[in-house]
Amino acid sequence: MKLSLSLNNVRLRNKLLILYIFSVFLPIVLTNVIFYNVTTDNVRNQRMKDITRAVEQINNEFRAEVEDAVTISAVFYTDYNLNEILETDYQEPAAYVEAYDTYFRRILNSYTPVYASIQSIKIFVENPTMLHSGGVGYLSNEIKQSDWYQLLKERNNSYPIFIRTQQEDLYLKSDGADKRNTFSIIREMNYFESKNKWQKYLKIDLKTSTIDQIFRNQNLQGNIYLIDDKGHVEYTTDPEVDWSGKPVSFDELVFPKDSIQFPSTNSYVSYLENWRIVGTISEEEVLKDVRQSREFVFVLACLNFFIPTLIILWISRSLHERLVRILQHMKKVKNQNFDTIKQGESLDEIGQLTSEFNRMTIQVKSLIDDVYIADIQTKTLELERRKAQLNALQSQINPHFLFNALETIRMRSLIKDEMETAKIIHNMAKIFRTSLTWGKDRVMVSEEIEFILCFLEIQKYRFEDRMNYDIHIDPAAKECMVPKMMFLPFVENASIHGIEPLRHGGSIQVQVEREADTLIFSIRDNGIGMDEQKVKQFYGYLESDEELGERIGVQNVIYRLKLIYGDRFQLLIESEPGQGTFIRVAVPVEI
Template structure:
């Protein structure tokens, strides 16, 4: 067993778990790398989308003929400009900011001295011409938009040491339409810094993000060690930990972001964190795979040894004329079969086979008699003849006095008593069972008058099927007495009998006072109880009879809530023997 354990259990488990560990950790690491790469790419796409919104707006302004006409017009009076501004200029300037939430402001710088420099229009002064963005725009000398990091407008006049460049802008020269007076016009669209911050920081990325321009300089970073707002820092000048892993997202196909990159740096510890968790899981799993089979093998070995020793000990007793059988549970392996054969041989030697058979037959006979007695005990124990005669006499007297309704009720009552007290017939057709139910409900309707209504539907295919007598009547009685009677304004009972394949389904529903959960649990408890019935009657009687007749082949469903009525369904199999 030890050799078998080492070769067939220990070595295969160790080898399998080593391979599983390498494959799992490799897959986890690759998946983590893909997740981080996708996160960086998502940041890049969202950033480019915000910039493209501003570029789209700039293109609209750049090609707007009416706007350009207003900008190049030489106004004789300020009122003329104000009229043009209010008519068209104000509307187009204010129509984009509410829609594009990433836009901070839109401003057009012009040399036109006849325009009022306010409300989105600025004068192209010498101070403006000294700004970085203006010099860059003039240096490129084309109509394409330029994306650049700029400072706030009120900081233009400050020294370079105090300037905080934390605003991103789209700038372009508006030279789409020719102008006779050659006045220069420049469009500057500022993006909200908060929007850029949200794009770069609202990601589940445990690392730093760098926005690098085409010159390799950092334009934005979530790294607190980089003062990108005040200084020009080259990305290549940064020193990263030896275990840092970089993820790049390029913008090579966009002219205004050409060669701009978004770089994410994550420590290898963060990447391998999930790998280490996977390693711990593999180690625990490997320990379980070793310990559990070891315990099982020890248990099997111990069982084999003990049973073999027990058989040997009893065989020695047989040699000494002590015919004792081995007392143990049955097993299906070879030792268990050997034990069974030994016991059989011992019993044969002692000539006890006949006694066992006789005792078994007697036990089965007693069991059959007990079940028959229990079924008979469920029937009434009184002599019914005098009751039938008395009811018949009352009915005839009622007919003589023209009390037909009373006579009908007495007739129904006599029919119910005669059926319930008949000893020789335990099975009836479904149509007969429904007839008993109708008799009972007519009696209750006579009692409650208009306070109780009922409706009965029976599937024609179920009429001739045989079921235990008075199987469903106690449920109808409970619905009437305990469900409808306490209601001041009465209620309604609906009974339905259907057949589905080899099943008969009895169901009853009422709108009475209902039952609480404790009462419903009590009914379900009758299904589990094996107590003797004694003199108990009603629903418990029915459930006990169904258990004796069908065993576990019948179903009982009870749905009820206080104040909302009760629904009961009983499903029994079609008894083909009884139907024949």
């Protein structure tokens, strides 16, 4: 089976929507999603590398400071002259002072200015003959109870140890509180084993400010933790952790759920074995640059959407609105409404199509007006006139009226021989002759009044004294021409529907006047009258354009008058139940 995909049955607006979705919307969405994912991964990976590099930089700088202190300790450890000074028994203090000034002071003071990270250098000895000041301290029992001394004894080797301690100047002033706020390199000075009469220990304190400067790296917006080989936090930039007090286990610390840890590589030297530096930073900080790039991608995507969408809407609106306008006017032409499209001139294909449509519409309208409508109107008018004549004839010859009148005449003729019967028969003959003769559609007012008079005479003959009538005609109106049987239905309605239902009868007044170019027929009766709904029904005949069909009476007359005079005739009806009826018909004068 052959499959075919056709858009011929799809509306233009939907075609433009399909074009927009598959040519603009989806490509932009896919492109920006791919671009965002790639950019996000690149920015995140780069940020992770930068943070890892910053942690490694802190680790290397810290290790370099420690190694400087270790290097100084090695110099003191292997200095023969210094060892001799520390092992000598001085008989007089002056001898020690001389040895101190000659060599010891110089070697103690030569390293502190060079290495900015060194806070102080001090040697603790058991030699009682030395003065314990100026970088020399006594190895007292209190010192032997310290953590660093106990750690050295446990290791029992000549390798230095790195440990968190308390600064010497603060230690001397402390009241026993355990506030270890600095780091020290400590080693036993036993290099010359044959000359180790006294125990000697070298303690080099590092500057706290230097350590703070190293750990507070500006490139790392997080916290840094220095963790010893036992897993305790020896230093941190986290203000929530009291690292200088009691030991705090790193594994027991509680971190936010979105924090990311960046551990440094382990140090492979004996004094820093299994020590490590760990940086923690929130994921929000890591992804800050990612979110900035996301905002950039979002703004770029909005621009990619906004500008093409505006252009497409602009172009599609120009196409769609004008095509819809042409279609609407084509539908109007189908309903014989030949309005042209009013718009400015345009040079594109739709503009040319609009111009051709207007030209075609004008030509078609002109052709229909000149030939078709004129011919149709003539034929329609003739047909309607004939139809109105036939309906008028049928409406005026009321079978019941004729039967009742003839029967009355027959019965009275049998009873008595009177001229009145002959007169009635004469009037009936006139009515038959006028009703059946339609050679001309116009009659003089005098002829119309004569026809009405015959009708009223017959009615009076039927009802005797129960009905009276009065006819007044303006002499200036007698020779005016009017449509045949124009006013008789109103007289018939007044007689049959107005006076006949009354028990004691009534009267009818007919008047014809001429006022300038207007001929006025009026009739007034004192019959039963009409309600408001019936009056509205008569007025409704003026607005109705329906064909006559089988309708008779007043409606037929109103239709004929509309057909002949158009909007040039007037109809006035005044009636109330029990108050009678007044009807006034005004038509143009025809001589």
